[in-house]
Amino acid sequence: STMFKFASVLLFIFAAAAAEYVPALVWQYGSEHGVFKAEPALHKYSTDSFRDLLTKQAADKDLIIIFAEENLSVEDFNWQDISGETSFPKLSETTKGPNSNFYSRVDDPFSALMDLQGAEWSDVKLSLQLPSTILKKDFGSKFVIVNMDDATDFEDRPNLLKRHDEIVSRALDAAKSAYGKVLAVYTGHHSSWIPEELAVRRVRSLLQAEEPQNGSRFINADNLAYLYYSSAPTANLGGNNISLTNFLEATAERTEENEDTVTMYVTYDYEGNNVTIIFPFAETSRGYWNLDKISVQWDSTEYFLESTGIYAPFRFSYHCSIDTVFSNGTEEGNTDSLTFTDFQIEPLVPTDEQGEVRFRDAYDCISFFTMPIWSGIFVSLILIFVLTAGIIMIMEIKVMDKFDDPKGKTITVSNTD
Incomplete structure (x- = not known):
């Protein structure tokens, strides 16, 4: 046809x-x-x-x-x-x-x-x-x-x-x-088979930011690590709430023990004092990198903050559209924290063949089975159960015996005016 x-x-x-x-x-x-x-x-x-x-x-x-x-x-x-x-x-x-x-x-x-x-x-x-x-x-x-x-x-x-x-x-x-x-x-x-992916992609990959290098949102640290966020990070350090809007510089270096691990340093200015965030990327034995802890240096004090679930395979970036929070409870009961919105990060990122700086495919923090999907599955199961129960009830309806007795008196209905 x-x-x-x-x-x-x-x-x-x-x-x-x-x-x-x-x-x-x-x-x-x-x-x-x-x-x-x-x-x-x-x-x-x-x-x-x-x-x-x-x-x-x-x-x-x-x-x-x-x-x-x-x-x-x-x-x-x-x-x-x-x-x-x-x-x-x-x-x-x-x-x-x-x-x-x-x-x-x-x-x-x-x-x-x-x-x-x-x-x-x-x-x-x-x-x-x-x-x-x-x-x-x-x-x-x-x-x-x-x-x-x-x-x-x-x-x-x-x-x-x-x-x-x-x-x-x-x-x-x-x-x-x-x-x-x-x-x-x-x-x-x-290849023996038709390939699955076009070499020239006409759609932009997830959060491949178009902001300038070393800008306030997309940060390139010496072509070794990238960081992206949609709004300025906010921090609660020592009881002080600060907003990191004035970006200064970003650097990165490989560790001497392992060339596949990188530490990124991102520095901001806040009221005349430098605030430096240190991202030490660690390598796991399964071909993954992770970022489970960071440190923030501000006002002669270093704050050690932790988070969970920030990891991805090598040559993948990590992305999370919800707030990403690094925090640590102090002895006084207060909590020091650093919050990123629409957070994306990746170490060891090479420049692509066209010389462009961009993230590679993203490993997202939100799994496939989100709450709306689970809700839809739950409602569907309820409807299936109700439908099944209704069909079973209809099948259990039995006809009255007197209509099926061949020896009984025939029921006649007269048609009178």
Whole structure:
């Protein structure tokens, strides 16, 4: 029909303009960087960020080898037959250790690999003799690419991937034996499926503020941390109520112990005295950052304030549309507090490819099941219960027996004028 054709054309247009995310499976052996850091499972990597990640890992390697499928998607890794066997029985075993990591959504990972600094790639033909070729160590370069482009018309995709799984597994064993320090990547040139997200987004992400840098609402601290609020913070410190409207500066620094943790310092002027808020972002072991306590320095006194629930995965910001309060009960029974309205914050935020400063996707403090949703569910359950009870009552109504007795006297109704 015409409507179906129109929808198909729209789907094609959107698919053509969409970013192509391809999975990448990465191993490394024999290196002091052999343990991968935990990452959020559904995080999306740009080409540049994936290249930077691999550049650090490839620095001390004797061999960097890429196994590149023509097409690859997450669905290929999730596929199972009736018996529960996947397309990658061998590689599944090699990914159970800490020396491997699976990146499910990478924007054009092959281009990122081709642009590695100092890389002069040697093309190697895919064959069953690939492991023995690796053992000979005669590539002429430590950068090797194996294009797995031997698909035939008579082989379905699961069997093709199982065959490649066997070859890649044997090649990895040979590489570890021959070179010792190895970085291996299994990925694809293109995605097997239509991507889900457009590369050019025409809607602004949640609270990607358009205020100037280091303004009174959106604050950029040395390109290491961002802070946003819709109105000036208010504080109750030592029994004094103050409003922090006069912003002075914001700085941030990485901690010496861990480069993935940042401390942000935001300074305001209040009646000629500096008020400095210190945000020490902490890293958790699950790939999350959190901010459970801050300190405020004012009038030669430092106030330590706490809050709960301020956390998000790395490469996500935290946002809360309701008031965010940091507080601490003092010995005198008073409460020192600092309140932000429409609060959003994020550490370790890189500038995007267009050079713009903005928050990444937000991890919101309000869960999906809010009070209105729970109220709607509760009312719906009551209505369903009433409807069910009514239907049961109607079904229990029985007809009088005398109307069903075939031997009884027939009831006649005379029609008289």
